[in-house]
């Protein structure tokens with residue numbers, strides 16, 4: 247069998263398996279949550295009301311119903327781009343009025359990204375103004391939503407286009423090892439974006455005000471000193487402008503490290519619970535989770551680019567995915583777009599690995615927090631957070647294995663109780 251047909255069949259089979267697996271996991275989640283909806287799990291009858299439990303169940307079910315359409319739409323879109331000839335048509339159409347070159351290549355990638363974004367827009371609107379709205383989480387006005395979208399597009403253009411142009415140029419002019427140079431550029435770009443995120447990018451979307459609450463600040467500073475950390479500032483972010491969901495996080499490198507609390511979190515948690523949440527975040531630092539995560543991400547992108555370097559030179563990579571390679575001129579943009587479109591079909595089968603690693607790290611951070619602050623504070627904070635975010639206490643165990651970056655509340659609390 248020729249390699250082009252093999253690839254076509256492989257993509258078809260993988261896409262079918264991918265969609266079937268995702269829909270099956272989704273159905274399992276729906277069944278499991280619905281089956282446990284009538285009763286609060288025995289361990290939580292004292293702490294969680296039946297109405298909160300049922301709200302979490304209904305919220306989870308609503309999200310799962312929407313996810314079903316998302317799964318089908320994604321698969322159809324990929325099929326449309328590849329085997330049904332969409333990408334080929336876009337390429338030919340652009341070549342009908344643009345001469346082959348970097349401009350046409352950029353236009354092709356942009357067209358791919360924008361069409362995908364447009365098609366995904368209705369579902370994203372339904373998520374925000376349908377599901378999130380119905381459960382009282384959405385605080386965004388349509389005007390804010392639109393401003394966010396435009397800012398995001400502009401930011402993507404300013405930060406992303408130069409990188410894209412550089413990578414496409416390297417693919418054509420960088421020689422056999424172009425993928426290595428492109429990887430170097432990508433790593434530097436990611437570090438640059440991370441470095442400017444706290445001071446340049448995040449203030450475009452949110453307001454950050456220094457933490458006013460002196461007693462909380464004192465607690466937090468004492469904790470950081472005990473744990474041997476330096477941070478330049480404590481900030482409160484106006485997360486409530488967009489959503490009632492809450493969070494806390496660290497940003498920045500080295501000396502520019504800062505701690506950010508959502509204003510919604512400050513309203514929900516007591517100072518002792520805030521301290522416990524911060525101790526959990528410190529645990530991620532103590533265990534070097536951020537550095538490890540970056541190392542894994544850089545290694546993965548290196549492997550991916552090396553694979554792309556090889557695939558881009560195979561004629562069957564294009565024909566097998568429904569595209570006629572350009573006879574004269576470059577195929578770099580075609581290769582890049584095909585690769586980015588097709589890889590997730592295969593990589594989803596590895597999702598349990600990365601989710602598992604992430605959940606292990608959450609347990610490690612919890613254990614660290616319990617060593618620095620009373621475990622009871624973290625336990626009650628977690629319970630409040632899961633409750634306020636309407637996270638179900640009874641997810642399907644297999645669904646968790648694939649999708650959950652954080653362990654379900656029951657597992658985290660059980661571990662803390664045991665320790």
Ligand SMILES: [Zn+2]
Nearest residue numbers: 526530608611
């Ligand atoms: Zn965490």
